[in-house]
Amino acid sequence: xxxxxxxKSYDEALxxxxxxxxxxxxxxxxxxxxxxxxxxxxxGELAAQVIANDQRIDELEIRIDEQVTRILALRxxxxxxxxxxKTALKMSSDLERMGDLAANTAKRSLALTQAxxxxxxxxxxxxxxxxxxxxxxxxxxxAQRDADKAIAVRQRDxxxxxxxxxxxxxxxxxxxxxxAHITPCTHLLFIAKNIERxxxxxxxxxxxVAYLVKGATPAEERTKGDTTSTFAGPAGPxxx
Amino acid sequence: MVAITVPVAAPTAAGGVVKVAxxxxxxxxxxxxxxxxxxxxxxxxxxxALIGPxxxxxxxxxxxxxxxxxxxEGCRVTGSIxxxxxxxxxxxxxxxxxxxxxxxxxxxPNPFPKSVYDNVAYGPRIHGLARDRAELDAIVETSLKLASxxxxxxxxxxxxxxxxxxxxxxxxxxxRAIAVSPEVILMDEPCSALDxxxxxxxxxxIDELKTNFTIAIVTHNMQQAARVSQxxxxxxxxxxxxxxxxxxxxxxxxxxxxxxxxxxxxx
Numbered sequence: 001x002x003x004x005x006x007x008k009s010y011d012e013a014l015x016x017x018x019x020x021x022x023x024x025x026x027x028x029x030x031x032x033x034x035x036x037x038x039x040x041x042x043x044g045e046l047a048a049q050v051i052a053n054d055q056r057i058d059e060l061e062i063r064i065d066e067q068v069t070r071i072l073a074l075r076x077x078x079x080x081x082x083x084x085x086k087t088a089l090k091m092s093s094d095l096e097r098m099g100d101l102a103a104n105t106a107k108r109s110l111a112l113t114q115a116x117x118x119x120x121x122x123x124x125x126x127x128x129x130x131x132x133x134x135x136x137x138x139x140x141x142x143a144q145r146d147a148d149k150a151i152a153v154r155q156r157d158x159x160x161x162x163x164x165x166x167x168x169x170x171x172x173x174x175x176x177x178x179x180a181h182i183t184p185c186t187h188l189l190f191i192a193k194n195i196e197r198x199x200x201x202x203x204x205x206x207x208x209v210a211y212l213v214k215g216a217t218p219a220e221e222r223t224k225g226d227t228t229s230t231f232a233g234p235a236g237p238x239x240x
Numbered sequence: 241m242v243a244i245t246v247p248v249a250a251p252t253a254a255g256g257v258v259k260v261a262x263x264x265x266x267x268x269x270x271x272x273x274x275x276x277x278x279x280x281x282x283x284x285x286x287x288x289a290l291i292g293p294x295x296x297x298x299x300x301x302x303x304x305x306x307x308x309x310x311x312x313e314g315c316r317v318t319g320s321i322x323x324x325x326x327x328x329x330x331x332x333x334x335x336x337x338x339x340x341x342x343x344x345x346x347x348x349p350n351p352f353p354k355s356v357y358d359n360v361a362y363g364p365r366i367h368g369l370a371r372d373r374a375e376l377d378a379i380v381e382t383s384l385k386l387a388s389x390x391x392x393x394x395x396x397x398x399x400x401x402x403x404x405x406x407x408x409x410x411x412x413x414x415x416r417a418i419a420v421s422p423e424v425i426l427m428d429e430p431c432s433a434l435d436x437x438x439x440x441x442x443x444x445x446i447d448e449l450k451t452n453f454t455i456a457i458v459t460h461n462m463q464q465a466a467r468v469s470q471x472x473x474x475x476x477x478x479x480x481x482x483x484x485x486x487x488x489x490x491x492x493x494x495x496x497x498x499x500x501x502x503x504x505x506x507x
Contacts, residue, residue: 005504076463078502079493215492 050106057099150209161225265319289469306342343417349409351401387415407438
């Protein structure tokens with residue numbers, strides 16, 4: 001890494017921005033962990049806490065937004081500094097969405113504290129573990145300016161998509177078996193989708209980190225593993 | 241001291257024409273070497289910005305392009321600089337002709353203590369470019385129009401050039417430079433003595449002028465270099481450290497030293 005700026009307060013401003021993005025990312029990571037824990041353990045109290053905590057993520061986003069505006073107006077950043085400021089702004093909006101999805105997961109887990117028709121919580125937790133590790137690694141990649149690590153995170157999203165495809169099919173099967181499963185299974189489906197979306201946002205962040213370090217967005221197209229959008233339904237007994 | 245990597249043969253516009261080519265240019269002021277082995281191409285009808293900290297050699301390089309360094313006692317230039325393939329330092333070349341083909345605009349506006357009209361008419365007169373008064377009038381009007389000054393001075397052509405505002409004076413100097421129909425215009429920090437509005441006028445003008453001329457500009461203002469130029473050359477300690485597409489240099493420079501300079505980490 002290069003030396004500090006001649007104007008020290010500029011270094012401080014960029015340092016603070018970096019710290020806030022990392023703090024926001026760390027918060028998202030723990031929000032996801034807690035939301036899934038609340039689901040698995042049927043812990044309504046923990047779920048409520050996750051829902052309340054989302055505000056802290058929103059506040060950080062606003063703070064980062066203000067800092068970016070200020071730096072752009074006062075410092076006119078160039079080159080690596082410009083890329084950092086742009087990356088921070090884009091990362092924070094992805095992280096904010098990720099926080100919302102974690103909070104929504106917690107909210108839906110409240111509807112599931114009683115009934116447990118299906119044994120899919122473990123699969124969802126496994127998916128969340130992968131996503132959580134991706135978030136952790138992408139934040140490390142950001143802190144260490146490690147493009148290779150960021151690109152590796154991006155590749156792991158395929159694994160998330162695969163688990164999600166499995167969960168999606170299993171949920172459909174449960175719902176076809178018994179109409180009483182429809183409500184809880186729909187919640188679980190949304191939860192799985194939320195986590196899958198968090199994974200997608202994480203790959204966005206990974207691309208930004210790679211851009212920050214290399215000055216170019218990774219070119220090769222990532223393999224998309226989520227095939228549920230084209231899934232027409234299982235060939236059940238009533239199917240033609 | 242930090243090692244400086246010198247880029248191999250400078251690239252130019254994709255498919256663009258090289259107007260001025262410098263190869264292995266060394267400049268000495270007495271025993272002191274001010275430029276070391278500079279290879280740089282200036283693309284035709286483009287703006288090339290020369291940036292770098294004070295004393296890096298960017299103005300020295302600019303002055304080599306119209307042999308202004310000849311006027312400095314003890315200055316020695318080696319290597320080759322060609323304009324349309326013609327060696328500017330050949331024995332047979334007429335220096336006055338070089339300077340009419342490669343014009344220059346300086347840091348501070350320096351109009352002659354003459355009328356607005358005579359400032360612009362000066363060059364065409366001494367070079368005998370106009371056969372009669374009507375032709376001279378036409379050259380003055382065209383030059384002032386190209387310099388975006390005509391509408392502001394057309395009713396006061398007889399007033400002294402020094403009575404204009406600073407920004408207008410600089411545009412008058414640009415009109416004076418282009419009145420002899422140069423091919424290349426060199427600008428040495430043309431906006432450093434101007435306010436932001438006057439600066440914006442000059443920047444807009446530079447953009448328009450590149451249709452007819454090839455421009456090389458030295459500036460200390462990074463944002464200005466980024467705004468007005470298509471190519472940027474970064475000099476440090478007499479060497480060309482990096483040359484490339486302006487957008488690339490300011491968003492993703494190849495050299496750490498360029499990055500450090502343009503982001504305000506030294507210089």
